[in-house]
Amino acid sequence: MTPADLSRTVLHAVHRAVAENALRAPMPARVRVERTRPGGSGDYACAVALQLAGDAGLPALEVARILRERVAAEPGIGRVEITGPGFLSFTLDAPGDSDRAVLDAVREQGSAYGHGGALRDEALRFHHAREVRAAVTADAVRRLVVSQGARVRISCGEAGEMGAAGEAEWGLLGVTVDAYGTPPVTSPAGPSAPLIPVRPVPAGATARELLERLGPDATRWGLLRPASHDRAPLGDELLVQGEANPLFLVRYAYARTRALTRGAAALGFTAASDAAPAPYESPARPLLDLLADHPRVLLAAAHHRAPDRVARQLEAIAHAFFDFHDSCPPLPSGDEKPSAAHRSRLALAEAAGTVLAGGLSLLGISAPAHL
Template identity: 80%
Template sequence: MTPADLSRTVLHAVRRAVDEDALRVPVPARVRVERTRPGGSGDYACAVALQLAGPAALPALEVAAILRERVAAEPGVGRVEITGPGFLSFTLDAPAAGDRAVLDAVREQGLAYGHGDALREEILQFHHAREVRAAVTAHAVRRLVTAQGARVRVSCEEASDPDWARLGVTVDAHGTPPVPLTGIRPVPAGVTAGELLERFGPDAARWGLLRPAGHDRAALGPELLVQGEANPLFRVRYAHARARALTRGAALLGFTAGHAAPHDGAARPLLDLIADHPGVLLAGARHRAPDRVARQLEAVAHAFFDFHDSCPPLPAGDEKPSAAHRARLALAEAAGTVLAGGLSLLGIRAPEHL
């Protein structure tokens, strides 16, 4: 069970409680679950009972007990505890089962892993200045919110710069509607899309504009072109290319990825990041923050290389492919898919060879 699955399970329990007249509250649009903090109980925690206690005119502990009864028997949930003033703490079934579900979801959904319909009720219109960073950010935000089900229209206050198209930017209209996309620090005066394209090319230019938070200065220095670990974009793309190379290497050795999750300890950080990916994409969409997605991709790439170096997915020398290798390959392929999907949402290519 992934965090998104658990969130839906808790929300379903709220709906059941309301339908059964055990709770008389408006059903929330979503329920947030978070990883338990160090020293806490269980794998995940949720404060929904505290949020519903007031509208239900019941103590939070009583609301928690009502929801606990309806969540505890759900597949994938091992134990549900009530802690503190009314928090629900969840211990999932054996981690291997949850990890396998995450890898299966990535395999089935491909580049759309993490996309959803949480914003399906929203019809949005973004307006931005005639400035390259604002244009690229609006385009990336459009992709993020569309991936969560929203319908979006983007306008610019003046006619678009023709070079924006080479950066992948599209604008639907010109004028001044009432909902500007604010908080984006422009690039230095005189820096144009054409200049950025000439210096960096479209992919590095977009990364340099999107990776810092909107209120921070865009990173547009020569480090964007460094072919090494010091360049986060190169590291993310190289991790993707390496994951794809592992698939090709495995095919030459006559084996494919398995359906089990790896048991190696070094796999845990990467598995957790992949499980958290849908939540990061949704947060990036809600907060209009493509930088969150970029930072997530950096973390996935870092964890991928740590895992790859500690637990090689391909056998060495005369070693025969084993179930462990197939499981490791499944995780490596999932990481590559997450990296490619995230880069795509940022409008950046993910080459299979670097």
């Protein structure tokens, strides 16, 4: 990564922070990075947090923290530190280290890869009508913001589906509600957090109808995959066992990664992310970039209360996985012996499977190991 690349990376982090309402400040035209002076920390440093602090109405150290969260996972960045009154200091990865760091992070964090603490200071209250799409969307939003550290309560209005049967069906969809009716805006302890309405376009069907026809996983995917302002297509195409069905594609990609692990075990080898000096061929690049970007996607989805962003991310990962798998098979064929390249390819395939399973879990959808 060159100084110009690093400057663009930091500027992009500022753009994201502003777009996600984490930072309210005018966009700088450019960000200046300089070689760290003798005795300083890291390879490069910049003072963008001090530059933005006044307009943002925040201490420079807080601005630096917001930007550090958005820069640290970028490919090529080994470490980001905050020094002095709010300087950002960057230590760059050696070539190839960033890819291994992504795979190591996925392996260490498992299905929690991409979870973080950006919303740890927030206590949120969501409110929705008693309608199945609103309930499922609120549940998925809860999962997303909790994954980023927020505390959440969900209340539900009294109109629409009623009765114990309706409650049981919502339970089959993984939906829980903390309170019914519109909660008060104040409590004995003082004013409560404002209510945040969850108002997707209604499904046009009840939970019972959808469960009987589609089952819980296809129902949730069908309700969550479109943006909340779009109508949710809930036809039988959600049950098609073919790659034209995005839900099947995502779950099939996950199942295929598990089959690769089983196949490798039968051949007597396991994954290794550092098995070769240059382990990842060019067909792997899109998949690696998507895995590296996954934490930012989850944070943006939480900020915007948009589980559809997670669904689209999983679709992109599934497509990239199959492109990689077909170009660079993780398992040897014929009389070929397992090599370092096979071990590194398997590591990438397993990381993709872990991220797919974690993303499906955030949407409340199961990830079967066999399809």
